[in-house]
Amino acid sequence: MALLLGLLAMVFVAVDLLPGDAALATGERGAGAGEVARRRAELGLDRPVLERFWEWMTGLGRGDLGVSARGVPVLELVGGAFPNTLLLGGVALVLTGAGAVVLGGWAAVRAGGVVDRIVSGAATVVLALPEFVVAVVLVLVFALWTGWLPAVTIAGADGRPASWDMLVLPVLALTIPQIGWNVRIVRAALADEAREPHVEAAVLDGLSPHRVLLRHVLPGALPAIVTGLATSTGVLLGGAVAVEVVFNYPGIGSVLASAVADRDAPLIAGVTALAGAAITLVLLSADLVRDALSGGRR
Numbered sequence: 001m002a003l004l005l006g007l008l009a010m011v012f013v014a015v016d017l018l019p020g021d022a023a024l025a026t027g028e029r030g031a032g033a034g035e036v037a038r039r040r041a042e043l044g045l046d047r048p049v050l051e052r053f054w055e056w057m058t059g060l061g062r063g064d065l066g067v068s069a070r071g072v073p074v075l076e077l078v079g080g081a082f083p084n085t086l087l088l089g090g091v092a093l094v095l096t097g098a099g100a101v102v103l104g105g106w107a108a109v110r111a112g113g114v115v116d117r118i119v120s121g122a123a124t125v126v127l128a129l130p131e132f133v134v135a136v137v138l139v140l141v142f143a144l145w146t147g148w149l150p151a152v153t154i155a156g157a158d159g160r161p162a163s164w165d166m167l168v169l170p171v172l173a174l175t176i177p178q179i180g181w182n183v184r185i186v187r188a189a190l191a192d193e194a195r196e197p198h199v200e201a202a203v204l205d206g207l208s209p210h211r212v213l214l215r216h217v218l219p220g221a222l223p224a225i226v227t228g229l230a231t232s233t234g235v236l237l238g239g240a241v242a243v244e245v246v247f248n249y250p251g252i253g254s255v256l257a258s259a260v261a262d263r264d265a266p267l268i269a270g271v272t273a274l275a276g277a278a279i280t281l282v283l284l285s286a287d288l289v290r291d292a293l294s295g296g297r298r
Contacts, residue, residue, distance in 0.1 A: 004276045005057075008269050012053040015265040021045055022069035022263045043069060056266055060273065066266035068259070074270035077255055080159050082274055085244070085251035089236045091167065092174035096236075097229050099179045104186025105218065109209045111191070119183065127180030131239035135173035135246040142169060152248040159250055166247075173243045178232045185228035189221035196220060223290040230286030234279045 023039040040046050044055075056066050065074035107119040126134075143151035149168050156162040193199060194217050202216045244253030252271050259267035 004273070004280075007276070008057070008272060009050075009053055011269045011272055012049050012056070012265045015263055015268060016049040018263055020263055022265070025262045026069045026264075052265070056269060065270035065273065068267045069262050069264040074267050077267060078252060078270050078274055081250060081252045081255045084160060084249065085237070085240050085253065086278070088167065088170055088174065088244070088249065088251060089233070089240055092171050092178070092236055093229065093233065095171065095175045096178040096182055096232060097225075099175070100182035100186045100229075101218075101225065103179070104183045104190060105213055107183070107187050108190040108194070108217070109213055111194075116187075120187065123180040123183040123187075125180070126176050127184070129177050129180075130242070131173050131177055132242040132246055134176050135169070135243050138169045138173055139246070153250065155250040161250070166249075170243050170247045170249050173246070174236055174239050177239070178236060181235075182225075182228050182232060186221070186225055189224035189228075190217050192224075193217045193220040219293075223293045226286050226289050226293070230283050233282040237275050237279065 021040065022043055023036050023045055027036060027039050037046075044052050059066055063075075065078065068074055068077060103119050103123070107116040110116050139151045142149045150163075150166050151169075153166040153170070154162045161167055190213070199212060199216045199220075202212050207215075240251060241253035241256055243249065244251045245257050248254070252275070256268065256271050258264075259271065
């Protein structure tokens with residue numbers, strides 16, 4: 001909690017240090033000095049930054065995220081976009097977990113072999129790729145060169161993507177780097193568990209490698225795998241900012257990009273607070289799942 005409070009305070013200070021302010025960014029073009037001064041007073045920009053932060057924090061305790069520089073309640077702006085980001089990140093997290101377990105398990109069954117080296121090497125390569133680089137490559141290949149998938153997202157009347165195929169490229173752009181990270185975690189967790197006495201006994205009993213993996217190795221490795229996936233949540237939400245801008249996806253990434261351009265500290269802080277709350281909830285859930293799985297083994 002203290003870390004989140006410090007981060008929110010830094011948001012207000014950082015925005016205050018940027019060139020320009022919300023009065024200039026959201027005001028009418030060519031407005032005179034008097035109009036700009038009136039606009040600054042209206043937005044409270046004539047007061048010290050820490051005073052504005054404290055006022056925003058007192059509202060946060062009541063569930064009020066304040067009003068954006070354009071006069072729209074922050075909760076309304078974020079509430080409309082956040083479900084889209086949760087959909088994008090949730091699908092990416094599920095695919096990441098499934099892909100990491102399949103590839104990590106495949107490499108573990110063939111430990112030290114060609115498959116193991118290829119999977120581990122490929123995981124290292126994709127792990128080093130930023131999400132926006134993956135997004136650009138996907139657009140080039142699947143949108144511009146082949147025309148198989150749309151390059152941008154068009155929102156429907158309800159604010160959601162107009163068709164399911166508009167989710168494919170953004171989800172892949174988020175999933176591919178995180179599969180690389182989690183394959184390494186899965187592979188290491190399975191290798192550690194494979195050295196346990198009960199696993200060695202199963203191997204000596206003549207069980208097939210796949211049965212040993214599924215029945216004896218994977219259950220013991222699940223706590224570490226769940227923890228790795230939970231840590232990916234924050235990275236997925238962070239990567240969603242860049243990915244959503246590339247694909248014009250109607251999520252918090254697009255809202256955040258507009259807020260930065262507007263020097264809109266309450267809106268940026270509101271996005272940060274909701275993202276922090278979501279990440280905290282996922283990490284707490286992962287701890288509960290890990291404790292339950294570890295307790296089941298005892």
